[in-house]
Amino acid sequence: MNSLKNILYAIVILLSANTVFAQQTLQPVNFHNLNQTPPSENTLAYSDTPENVNPYNMLILADSTVVQQNAINYPPIKRDYTRLGYDTAMYFGAAVISFGILYAMPESVTNWDKEAMKENGITYKWKQNVKAGPVWDHDDWVLNWVTHPYAGGIYYMTARSSGFTWFESFLYSAFMSTCFWEYGIEAFAEIPSKQDLIITPVVGSAIGEGFFYCKKSILRHDKRVLKSRFLGYTSLVLMDPFNTLLDGLGYQQKVKVQSNVSPVGFNSGTNKAIWGLNLNVQF
Known part of the structure; x- marks a missing residue:
């Protein structure tokens, strides 16, 4: 449990640090101080040089x-539904992996009743949990106040980086956290949580909007944070993993x-x- 907390703390500290770094790098660029190469032929719209210059x-x-x-x-000039569709499809793949990781964790961390899941089947447990919820859970505060808001921020960034407005991105975060996770994947193991239904999209969207401005700053500075490509890519992956993966695979808006x-x-x-x-x- 202590190791899990340490990992989560490290993620939060890294995100906070990268946020500060990204904002610090948002400074006007003085092009006279840069070592620029001579303009190419297609750079100048007027190529005939007067003799008296x-x-x-x-x-x-x-x-x-x-x-x-x-x-x-960035952000895209119009809503990119194709990108959002790819991202959503990747969520389902990642959900299977996440479910396996959570299932492997001790019951003291997740509060999942694994014996009931084995005896009656996963589908039976999902129906029982959906009918019983939502309830006020007693999960560890790290799960409720760190991992869930962070997940909400990732949901938010998925839509925000696909050209949607902040309100539309909030609705996407609310839909994913409610239908996809609380009443979807997680309901196979436990009853939906009241605080998670609120905290994940609300706090997560606030965090996600901060991620959005940080990502704009990082991209404006050639994907660098403090002149470091490693910090830049690390920040982009942590703040917007699925869109960063799509961009890395060569996806481009038309x-x-x-x-x-x-x-x-x-x-x-x-x-x-x-x-x-x-x-x-x-x-």
Whole structure:
């Protein structure tokens, strides 16, 4: 039991630390302090260089060019039902694994009556538990106030990272925690819990919204936390595991956005370039 608590404490501390780190890294970027490579041919919308442009102005022109190609589109610009469907399917696979882990734990931790499950069958136990619930459980506080809110945050992020609003993501978290877990997977072993039905989606959604802003910050900084890719990927996996897995497998939304800030003309009177924003959206 002590080892389980230590693992959960470590997860909470790591999430808290990464949250702080992600917010600290959200600072304006000074492009003049970066070692930039010269702009490529397709970077400049106006490639003909006037003869009266002096080298100094061209140096400023090259140093100030900011190009953002194939930028990470987060959150998605529209609801991605396909992504949400893949994520939900993975939940069912992960639920089987989670059920096996919980079943292997001591009854003092889960309060599961394994003998009744073996004697009468799992389906019989599920029906009895659903009819008897919900009740106020007496699980360890770590399960009720750490693991369940964290799970609610993961449910929330699953929808939030698929382009849904905060309210829609809350509804998804409530649906998954109620129908999928309390009255679904967990009901095979124990009676649904009153506090879990409330704590998981409510507290979990608040935590999930914090995860959402942290993920935006991490992605904006090239998936790094404190300039570390390891901390960046670790944070993304802990905050949004299924979407991070999908992205790692190469899933991309059909909408691709490419934008850049580049000179679109030249004012010979002021000897300065005219800047413009180019936006390319492919469906």
